[in-house]
Every structure is written in C-alpha cells, then in structure tokens.
Amino acid sequence: MQQSQTDFRDPSCAEPVGFAGRDTAGHLLQRLEQHGFVVAAIDDPGPPDAQMVALSAALGLGDPYIPALYRHAETVNYSASYSHILSNPHDQHPGFSTTAGQDWHVDGLLDEIGTIKTTVLYCVRAAQRGGETLLFNSVVAFAELREQDPAAAEALLSPDALTRSSTIPAIDLSATGPVFSVDPGGNYITRYTDNDTCTWNFSAGPAGALRRALDFLRVAADNPRYQRAVLLRAGQALIFRNDRLSHGRRSYEDSPDARRHLIRVLYANAPV
Ligand SMILES: [Fe+2]
Known part of the structure; x- marks a missing residue:
C-alpha cells in the first residue's frame, strides 16, 4: 500500500488538485492511493449535488451509502444521501449540528470495519474561523506499533476490542469489533476512534496490551508525520479513505448570516 510511505509533513499532500470531469480523475486517484486523501478543486461552478454526482462517477464510487445508524425510525432525519452539515441549535446530532471540535473517529459507528471506504466532504x-478537518494516518501508525510491540497490536485486532455506542439522545445502539483488521487485498483497515462513543475492552489480548496500544496511538495521532489538518475553501471537496484514515475536526466560529456549510457523502466503494 503506497499510503504506508507517505509523510503528512509534506505540504504537497494537501495541495488541491483540479477536477473537471472524468478525464481529470487519474490525478485524484493517484493522490488517494498515495496519501489516503485528496483535495479536489472543482472547476464547474454548478450546484453541489451535480458536482458530487460527477465526482462519484469519475471515481467509480457508485451510489451513496446510508450508514446502519441512520436506517432506524428514530434517526431517519439523518438518512439523506447528502448530509448537510451546518450548526443548528434546534438539532441534537452531536457531530453535524454543533460548531465544536470532533475527536478521532471513522464514519459508520454501527457498520462493520471497512464497510464505508470513502467519505467526501464538499x-x-x-x-x-477554524473548522479544519483533521486526518490521522492510523493504519500506518498501527503498522509501526505492530513492529514495536506485537502484543499491543494484537489486542487492537481482537474482535471485541472496541464497542462504539451512539450518542444521539434517546438512541441506544452500539456495535463491537476490532480496531484494525486486514482486508481481502492484505491491507490494513481501521475503525480507530477515540471519542465519547467508545468503550474499550481492556481484557482483549494479553494483560496491559490494549492500554499500551491506546497510549501509542494517542501519541502517534499528534505526530505531524501522521496528522494533517485540511482547511477547505468553497468549491473544494476533501475525498478520503474512511477505511484507511481516522478523522476529526477543529472547532469553528460562524458568522451570524453565513454558517459554515459542508455536504457529506459516504460510499461503500473505494475509488477506482
Ligand atoms: Fe466524520
């Protein structure tokens, strides 16, 4: 996997790549393979939905994926293919509707590891002020841990290492699984999350191993080799491998008459 060679300190990894239809997809795909993410600067000033359709067609992403959490009667309000992320004091979604920062997570709280392979934020x-998306090259940090402390890495592969539970009020749903796994192509995939949805099973793996693993990942997530902040401008889309990176967000401030507005689209397919 090329992503194992990347160093997020390289400023070129977050430089926007122009997107003007299918013929320009090759450069985006190359960056996605190399770094796990790419910023696409979309040339067409058309409506966002049409741009997302063009982008997903060019990258072979297929139809948007609705996460398992949003296929319940109580969460149906969040089940749109295109989620509009705007601060809203009348909404109780802990991520979409606030200006607060977001700790490390992968999208798809209830979905099995590796299910949601691509996230697009337009x-x-x-x-x-603020609102940068933070990216953590968690699969490569995991590979480093596996070299240094195989027992700690083993604990993260345990099928009952991490339970994630919804924090949407009055919705009691959770899913348990490994923190990392290996996909059919032999590449590491991640579900590394470190926020208030997490319950860690410290009895997974050898005694003390999961604690050491978590300590390692928390340090690695602050290492600029593995962490990158991306500030999107209007008309830019961040495309990233949700199965290979963990992500978060810095808090932000809105101006009263022009709220920050992102559109999030998830795909079960990897870009091809
Ligand atoms: Fe997210």
Whole structure:
C-alpha cells in the first residue's frame, strides 16, 4: 500500500488538485492511493449535488451509502444521501449540528470495519474561523506499533476490542469489533476512534496490551508525520479513505448570516 510511505509533513499532500470531469480523475486517484486523501478543486461552478454526482462517477464510487445508524425510525432525519452539515441549535446530532471540535473517529459507528471506504466532504461555505478537518494516518501508525510491540497490536485486532455506542439522545445502539483488521487485498483497515462513543475492552489480548496500544496511538495521532489538518475553501471537496484514515475536526466560529456549510457523502466503494 503506497499510503504506508507517505509523510503528512509534506505540504504537497494537501495541495488541491483540479477536477473537471472524468478525464481529470487519474490525478485524484493517484493522490488517494498515495496519501489516503485528496483535495479536489472543482472547476464547474454548478450546484453541489451535480458536482458530487460527477465526482462519484469519475471515481467509480457508485451510489451513496446510508450508514446502519441512520436506517432506524428514530434517526431517519439523518438518512439523506447528502448530509448537510451546518450548526443548528434546534438539532441534537452531536457531530453535524454543533460548531465544536470532533475527536478521532471513522464514519459508520454501527457498520462493520471497512464497510464505508470513502467519505467526501464538499465545502459550500467555509467557517469564519477554524473548522479544519483533521486526518490521522492510523493504519500506518498501527503498522509501526505492530513492529514495536506485537502484543499491543494484537489486542487492537481482537474482535471485541472496541464497542462504539451512539450518542444521539434517546438512541441506544452500539456495535463491537476490532480496531484494525486486514482486508481481502492484505491491507490494513481501521475503525480507530477515540471519542465519547467508545468503550474499550481492556481484557482483549494479553494483560496491559490494549492500554499500551491506546497510549501509542494517542501519541502517534499528534505526530505531524501522521496528522494533517485540511482547511477547505468553497468549491473544494476533501475525498478520503474512511477505511484507511481516522478523522476529526477543529472547532469553528460562524458568522451570524453565513454558517459554515459542508455536504457529506459516504460510499461503500473505494475509488477506482
Ligand atoms: Fe466524520
């Protein structure tokens, strides 16, 4: 996997790549393979939905994927293919509707590891201040841990290492699984999340191993070799491998008459 060679300190990894239809997809795919993410600067000033359709067609992403969490009667309000992420004091979604920062996670709280392979965040309007998306090259940090402390890495592969539970009020749903796994192609995939949805099973693996693993990943997530902040401008889309990177968000401030506005689309397919 080329992503194992990348160093997020390289400023070129977050430089926007122009997107003007299917003929320009090759450069995006190359960056996605190399770094696990790419920022696409979309040339067409058309409506965001049409741009997302063009982007998904060019990258072979197929139809948007609705996460398992949003296929319940109580969460149907969040089940749109295109989720509009805007601060909204009348909404109780812990991620979409606040201006607060978000800790490390992968999208798809209830979905099995590796199910949601691609996330696209399209920026309609940037925040007045802040709101950077943070990316953590968690699969490569995991590979490093496996070299240094195989027992700690083993604990993260345990099928009952991590339970994630919904924090949407009055919705009691959770899913248990490994933190990392290996996909059919032999590449590591991740479900590494470190936020208030997590319950860690410290009895997974050898005694003390999961604690050491978690300590390692928390340090690695602050290492600039593995962590990158991306600030999107209007008309740019961040495309990233949700099965190979963990992500978060810095808090932001809105201007009163122009809220930060992102559109999030998830896909079960990897870009091809
Ligand atoms: Fe997310």
